[in-house]
Amino acid sequence: MTSVFRFAPSPNGFLHLGHAYSALLNADLARAAGGRFLLRIEDIDPERSRPTFEEAIYHDLRWLGLDWPEPVRRQSEHVAEHAEALQPLKRRRLVYPCFCTRGEIRAEVARRGPSWPRDPDGSPLYPGTCRHIVEPERLRRLGGGAPHLWRLDMARAVAETGPLSWTGIAEDGTMHDILADPARWGDVVIARRDVPTSYHLSVVLDDAAQRVTHVVRGQDLYHATAIHRLLQVLLELPAPLYRHHRLVLDEEGRKLSKSIGSASLRSLREAGESPAGIRRRLGL
Template identity: 60%
Template sequence: MPPPVFRFAPSPNGYLHLGHAFSALLNADLARESGGGFLLRIEDIDPARCRPEFETAIDEDLAWLGLSWEKPVRRQSEHFAEYRAALEELTALGLVYPSFESRTEVARLIAEREKEAPWPRDPDGAPLYPGSARLLSAEERQRLLKSGAPFALRLDMAAACARVGKLCWTERGEGPAGEAGTITADPAAWGDVIIARKETPTSYHLSVVVDDALQGITEVVRGQDLFWATSVHRLLQELLALPQPTFRHHRLIRDAAGQKLSKSTDATGLRELRARGVTAAEIRRRIGLA
């Protein structure tokens, strides 16, 4: 039986914080204890937010924590052709359609529907897609595409779920409410998710399952905030005939107010802690790793 393979996959759109340190160290620890491999993947499909200096900082911070990883490092921005091929597979199955509403138009549609009743939300609390682009005629779609209008490519969730039937995954960690063991996936709870855009032939959901398969990842170890997103990933794995890894969702590192640490809220970065004289050993103690 081949050894397990783990990965840490940050986006270079900000500096790493204690939450990243916990995930990276946990993956590396599990890889070492099991005699497995530890990979670093750079998830940089968003050119507007991802910057080279943040990738350099990721390397420096992880090395300071005492980590090493197999080379070469996979950068998503270098593999758009592979994501495009996966997207074409889904399109050939009749499971992808373009939606042309702007974010403002989507918000207006939701507001109109909520005048009648609460509009359904996905597990992250975001409203499900309310539009009717799936019902556009082929002629109208072609007209809009030829006009150069911006669009998002969405997965026809009802058709996709009907194609694969019941799904589950093996959870070796736990979900937000302590879920563990064999978990029944519920991809329909996410509605018609975006899997690509006009300017980018992929999304997080699509690229992460393609990457994990191509890199031979057997153990996906990540935060509990991605627990229910696993439902979408299991669906895409089945549709694309990709291998199913084992999942382990870990606790989140939170601030004094109980909020998850985030780049968007300017959580204190590892490089700042290092500049203050905090040691890598102290980082381990702070996040509860021996």
Template identity: 60%
Template structure:
């Protein structure tokens, strides 16, 4: 049986806030209860937004909270070959195609189709029709150097895998419950772009498998994305971890804490004299106040 392994996987595109602290602390507490394997992954596939100073701040903030993790730290930017290999396997199955629509073109197409559905993240469902150009034409445009995105033919992929689900456990442990995956709700997700040879979806399933992750503990905003991850795991023959999707921290206006809206960073709290213990209480809240005493039944039985 695999030794339980957890991971905290931030992106160095901004400063960590209390929402990140909640996820990191939950991973740490559950890892300790299960035998103490906590890994740190730096998800830095976006070169335009990820910066070394933000990465340094991640290490500083986590150390200040008292977290320890196994070495070496995995940086996604150092492992593009792993993602390219997985992408090639999907291409060999005939499940990947190049699309050339810009974001502006997609917005205009949606504007012309009132009521067009969106994926769980609110983006327009792709494709808009099945009258796409021929594979030969797309290959020619790709070879000519046009900007493109490589997308997964979700209808074909879901047909190939058949029905899928995943096992969900709460932060207190206990028996897992099965949740049915709904990958078609996402449409033809992007797996890579011309300038970046992977996407979050592809990189995360490859990383989890290569790092031997048995438990994925992350925010509830990523719960729906698990459907995409299960399809990719099934297509690539990768194991499926157990999942825990914890409640998000909200600001005074009811918005989830986010780098994009400028939520206060842990560094600012530290500068104000807030202690690590106070951050733990704020991040975990009443719902998780005694969780370290309740995480007794973390297990790996049933992982695939």
């Protein structure tokens, strides 16, 4: 079977060195395995995704010397397919509509006190308010057009799948089974108010559709893999191998991020940096 790797950025800002490391590493590993390197655009966030940033992604990656098969898969063109995948989860009552506003959730979490548990990213777990709404009331609110999103009923889902694990690949190439504990995330959002899908749902569906065999991404997504394994089992999707690479940090030890204004590849190029220089910076 041909090995398939992918790099899947979101067009909500210009790429930085952290993106370059992930893209180049995926391409290098695909080449070494005699496999394929795919580019995917994860643009399901309508408020932040911009055509300008998408075009910049293509330009930056080509400048780095990368190429990929066309056409590029864009998540926004497959939202209807992602929404359809939610239907069997609804029929099995593994998801439920959540009508809470962010303010209501914050207030309820505050009421429960500082010891309220948090997910691996440090956010308070959803307190399960709408999980307990009886079916007639849910149907009444849905029929009346009440704004809502869909959450995974984590307890039900984990009870259905039983124990889960995923296969991780270390930097030296050794493989090992890693216990997946999706319950640490609580009732995660699986479809949003503005788009009938979510990152978690879309990423497992796209990886399956593109027959991705190796997911190589940053260490910051290590714990999210537990959610992805859960969804793969619930939706009967194949499981890729996972490798979570080191993060590229700035001088203050922070993960590079668009939100904190980390230097972009575009700005480094304009300052005279070369693709070979980028590789040297990244230790590739």
